Amino acid sequence: MVGDFDQNAARGPLDGLIVVDLTRVLAGPYCTLILYDLGARIIKIERPEIGDDSRHIGPFIQDKSAYFMSLNRGKESIALDLKDPTDKETFEKILSRADVLVENYRPGTMEKLGLGWDVLHDKFPRLIYAAASGFGHTGPYAEKPAYDMVVQAMGGIMSLTGKPGDGPVRVGSSIGDLAAGMFTAIGVQSALIHLQKTGEGSKVDVSMLDCQVALLENAIARFYATGTVPGPLGSRHPSITPFQAFRTSDDPIVIAAGNDSLFRRLCETVGASQLTADSKYGSNALRCENVDALEGDLETFLTKRPASEWLPMLEEAGVPCGPINSVDKVLSDPQVLARNMVVYAEDPEVGSLGMAGNPIKHSPYNDGTTRPPAPDLDADRDTVLASLGIEPET
Amino acid sequence: MVGDFDQNAARGPLDGLIVVDLTRVLAGPYCTLILYDLGARIIKIERPEIGDDSRHIGPFIQDKSAYFMSLNRGKESIALDLKDPTDKETFEKILSRADVLVENYRPGTMEKLGLGWDVLHDKFPRLIYAAASGFGHTGPYAEKPAYDMVVQAMGGIMSLTGKPGDGPVRVGSSIGDLAAGMFTAIGVQSALIHLQKTGEGSKVDVSMLDCQVALLENAIARFYATGTVPGPLGSRHPSITPFQAFRTSDDPIVIAAGNDSLFRRLCETVGASQLTADSKYGSNALRCENVDALEGDLETFLTKRPASEWLPMLEEAGVPCGPINSVDKVLSDPQVLARNMVVYAEDPEVGSLGMAGNPIKHSPYNDGTTRPPAPDLDADRDTVLASLGIEPET
Numbered sequence: 001m002v003g004d005f006d007q008n009a010a011r012g013p014l015d016g017l018i019v020v021d022l023t024r025v026l027a028g029p030y031c032t033l034i035l036y037d038l039g040a041r042i043i044k045i046e047r048p049e050i051g052d053d054s055r056h057i058g059p060f061i062q063d064k065s066a067y068f069m070s071l072n073r074g075k076e077s078i079a080l081d082l083k084d085p086t087d088k089e090t091f092e093k094i095l096s097r098a099d100v101l102v103e104n105y106r107p108g109t110m111e112k113l114g115l116g117w118d119v120l121h122d123k124f125p126r127l128i129y130a131a132a133s134g135f136g137h138t139g140p141y142a143e144k145p146a147y148d149m150v151v152q153a154m155g156g157i158m159s160l161t162g163k164p165g166d167g168p169v170r171v172g173s174s175i176g177d178l179a180a181g182m183f184t185a186i187g188v189q190s191a192l193i194h195l196q197k198t199g200e201g202s203k204v205d206v207s208m209l210d211c212q213v214a215l216l217e218n219a220i221a222r223f224y225a226t227g228t229v230p231g232p233l234g235s236r237h238p239s240i241t242p243f244q245a246f247r248t249s250d251d252p253i254v255i256a257a258g259n260d261s262l263f264r265r266l267c268e269t270v271g272a273s274q275l276t277a278d279s280k281y282g283s284n285a286l287r288c289e290n291v292d293a294l295e296g297d298l299e300t301f302l303t304k305r306p307a308s309e310w311l312p313m314l315e316e317a318g319v320p321c322g323p324i325n326s327v328d329k330v331l332s333d334p335q336v337l338a339r340n341m342v343v344y345a346e347d348p349e350v351g352s353l354g355m356a357g358n359p360i361k362h363s364p365y366n367d368g369t370t371r372p373p374a375p376d377l378d379a380d381r382d383t384v385l386a387s388l389g390i391e392p393e394t
Numbered sequence: 395m396v397g398d399f400d401q402n403a404a405r406g407p408l409d410g411l412i413v414v415d416l417t418r419v420l421a422g423p424y425c426t427l428i429l430y431d432l433g434a435r436i437i438k439i440e441r442p443e444i445g446d447d448s449r450h451i452g453p454f455i456q457d458k459s460a461y462f463m464s465l466n467r468g469k470e471s472i473a474l475d476l477k478d479p480t481d482k483e484t485f486e487k488i489l490s491r492a493d494v495l496v497e498n499y500r501p502g503t504m505e506k507l508g509l510g511w512d513v514l515h516d517k518f519p520r521l522i523y524a525a526a527s528g529f530g531h532t533g534p535y536a537e538k539p540a541y542d543m544v545v546q547a548m549g550g551i552m553s554l555t556g557k558p559g560d561g562p563v564r565v566g567s568s569i570g571d572l573a574a575g576m577f578t579a580i581g582v583q584s585a586l587i588h589l590q591k592t593g594e595g596s597k598v599d600v601s602m603l604d605c606q607v608a609l610l611e612n613a614i615a616r617f618y619a620t621g622t623v624p625g626p627l628g629s630r631h632p633s634i635t636p637f638q639a640f641r642t643s644d645d646p647i648v649i650a651a652g653n654d655s656l657f658r659r660l661c662e663t664v665g666a667s668q669l670t671a672d673s674k675y676g677s678n679a680l681r682c683e684n685v686d687a688l689e690g691d692l693e694t695f696l697t698k699r700p701a702s703e704w705l706p707m708l709e710e711a712g713v714p715c716g717p718i719n720s721v722d723k724v725l726s727d728p729q730v731l732a733r734n735m736v737v738y739a740e741d742p743e744v745g746s747l748g749m750a751g752n753p754i755k756h757s758p759y760n761d762g763t764t765r766p767p768a769p770d771l772d773a774d775r776d777t778v779l780a781s782l783g784i785e786p787e788t
Contacts, residue, residue, distance in 0.1 A: 153716045
C-alpha cells in the first residue's frame with residue numbers, strides 16, 4: 001500500500017490506501033463510504049459540471065443534496081471528463097498512484113472508454129479493480145440497466161416482504177444497492193489480501209442481483225426442502241413462533257420468543273400462563289402451525305396495557321422484545337448514541353448535518369464523532385494532484 | 395497467516411486462514427460463510443449433543459435442518475464444552491493455531507468462560523477477535539438479548555417497510571442478522587490487514603442494531619433535512635418517481651424510470667406520450683409530488699397488456715424494469731444460473747441440496763459450482779485435531 005503507516009495518526013486499518021472512486025448514486029458510493037470509514041483515502045472522479053447524479057437527488061438543504069452529503073462525507077472530488085484525452089491522461093496518472101479503482105457503470109462502459117480491466121491490468125498490474133453493477137459482468141443480462149427497485153423485484157426479496165395478498169412492497173431502504181456496496185467492500189479487502197500475498201492486482205465483479213440471492217436466507221432452503229414457494233408473512237418469521245409484531249393497547253411491539261423457555265416466560269409475564277399448557281402451543285413446530293390462533297390469544301392479553309408497560313416487564317423476564325422505532329426515535333436512542341452511530345459533518349454552507357456512523361468498532365482505532373463534509377464538485381483538484389505529485393495540465 | 399499459499403490450489407484469497415467459529419444461528423454463521431467462500435478454513439466449535447441451535451430450526455429434510463445445511467456448508471465441526479476444563483484446554487490449543495475467532499454470544503458470556511478479549515489478547519496477541527451481538531459490547535443495552543426481529547424493529551427499517559397505515563411489516567429475510575454478518579466479515583478482513591501491518595491482533599465489535607442504522611440510507615437525510623419522520627411507502631422510492639411496482643393486466647412489474655429521459659421513453663413505450671407534456675409531471679420533483687395521479691395515469695395504459703408483453707417492450711426502450719420474482723423463479727433465472735448463484739452441496743444422507751452461492755466473483759479464483767456439505771455435529775474432531783498437531787485428550 002502507498003504511504004507510511006502511522007497507527008496513532010491513522011483513522012483505520014486501511015490508512016494509506018488510495019481508492020479512485022468512479023461510482024455514482026448509491027451502491028458504489030456506499031462501498032467507498034465503508035472503505036473511507038476503515039481509513040482509506042477516497043478520490044472521487046466526477047463528471048464535469050454535473051458530478052455524481054446523487055448531487056441532484058433530494059432531500060435538499062439550501063440546494064445541496066443531503067443524500068449526496070451523507071454518502072460522500074470525507075471523500076475528495078476532482079472533475080474529469082474521461083472522454084477528453086487530457087483529462088484521461090490525468091486520470092491514468094492518478095490511477096498509477098492508486099491501490100484500488102471502484103466503478104459502478106453498466107458493464108462495457110469502461111471498455112468503451114479504453115479503461116476496461118484488461119487494459120488497466122496491463123498498465124497497472126498491482127491495481128485492484130472492483131465493479132458493482134446491476135447484473136454483473138457476465139451472463140445474459142450483463143448489459144441490461146438495473147436499479148435497486150429492479151433487483152429487489154427480480155432477486156426475490158419483494159416476494160417475501162409485505163402482507164399476504166396485499167400487493168408488492170419494497171424493503172424500505174435500498175437494500176439492492178446497499179448489499180452490493182457491502183459485498184464490494186468485502187471483495188476489495190479480499191483483493192488487498194490477495195495483493196499482499198501475490199503482488200498481483202485482481203478484478204472483483206459484484207452483481208446487485210447476485211447479492212439479493214445471497215440474502216434470501218432460509219427462503220431458498222424452504223423452497224428446496226418443501227417445494228412450496230415462500231410468500232410474504234407480514235411481520236412473522238417463517239419458522240419461529242412467536243417471533244413477530246403484536247398489538248398492545250397503543251403502539252405495536254415486537255416479541256421474539258425463539259424457544260420453549262422464552263415462550264413460557266412470555267406467557268407468564270403477560271398473565272397467560274394457561275397458554276403454555278395448551279397442546280396447540282407445545283413446541284415451536286406446533287406454534288408455527290397454529291400461529292394465527294396464538295397471535296389472537298396473546299393479543300387478548302397484550303392489548304390490556306400500553307407498549308411502555310409491556311416492554312420493561314418483558315425485558316425483566318428476559319424475553320427479547322422491542323419497540324418499532326421510527327427514524328426520529330432511532331436517532332435519539334441511547335444505545336445508538338452511545339455507539340456513536342450518529343456522526344456529524346460540518347458543511348461550510350449547510351452547517352452541521354447528522355448521518356449514520358461506522359458500524360465496525362475496531363479496537364486499535366478511535367471512532368470519531370465527526371466526519372469531514374462531502375466535497376463540492378471538483379473542490380479537491382489542486383490538493384489531489386499536488387499530493388500525488390501530478391503536474392496540473394494547463 | 396498460517397499455511398503456505400498456493401494460488402492454484404486455493405479456493406480464494408483467504409486460503410490458509412484458520413477461523414475458529416463459536417457462532418450460532420445466523421449473524422455469526424453468515425459471517426463465517428462469507429469467509430469460507432473467500433477461502434478460509436472454518437472450524438465450528440459446537441456444544442456437545444445440542445450443537446448450533448439452527449440444527450433444530452426448520453425446514454427439515456429427513457430430520458436434518460436445510461437451514462443449518464445452507465449456512466454451514468464447507469465448515470468443519472468439533473463439539474467442545476467450554477465449561478469443561480479439558481475441553482477448554484483443547485479449545486485454547488485450537489485457538490493457538492488460529493488466526494481469527496468469531497463469536498456471537500451475548501456480551502459478557504465469553505468473559506464468564508474466562509475467554510474474554512483481554513484474556514485472549516494476552517495469551518494470543520496475534521489473534522483477531524470478532525464479536526457480532528445484538529447491541530454491541532458497549533452502551534446501556536449491551537447485555538440485552540436481541541434477535542433479528544428486535545433489531546429490525548428498533549433500528550427503523552420496519553418503520554419504512556410496508557404500506558402506509560397497514561401495520562408492521564418485517565423485511566422478508568433476516569436483514570438484521572445478515573447485515574451484521576456482512577459487516578463482521580468486513581471487520582475481520584480489515585483486522586487481517588491491520589495484523590499484516592502491525593503484527594497485532596485486534597477486536598472487532600459489531601452490533602446488529604448499529605448495522606440497521608447504517609442501512610437506513612436516505613431516511614436519515616430526509617429526517618434531518620425536512621424534520622418529517624419518514625414512513626412506509628409500499629413499493630415506492632421516497633425521492634424518485636416513477637420508481638415502483640405497477641399493475642399490468644396480470645402480474646405486477648417494477649419500473650425504475652429515474653430521470654426525465656427514462657420517463658419520456660416509458661410514456662412513449664406504453665402509449666402515453668401525452669403524459670410527458672403534462673405540467674404535473676415535468677420534473678422528478680413534480681412527479682414525486684403527484685405520484686398518486688401518475689400511478690393511476692400510467693396504470694390506465696399498463697393494465698392493457700400482460701407483464702410478459704410489457705417487459706420486453708420496456709427493455710427494448712432502455713427503461714429499467716423487471717418482474718417481481720418469487721423464489722422459485724429466482725432460482726431458475728438464466729442470469730442467476732449463469733452467475734453460479736445456486737451451488738449444490740451433496741449431503742451423504744439428504745443428497746444434493748441447492749443453496750446460495752458466492753456473490754463476490756474474484757478474477758484469480760474459480761467459483762466452484764459445488765460445495766462440501768455442512769458437517770454433522772463433531773464430525774471433524776479427529777481431522778481438526780490431527781491437522782493442527784493437537785493430541786486428543788483421552
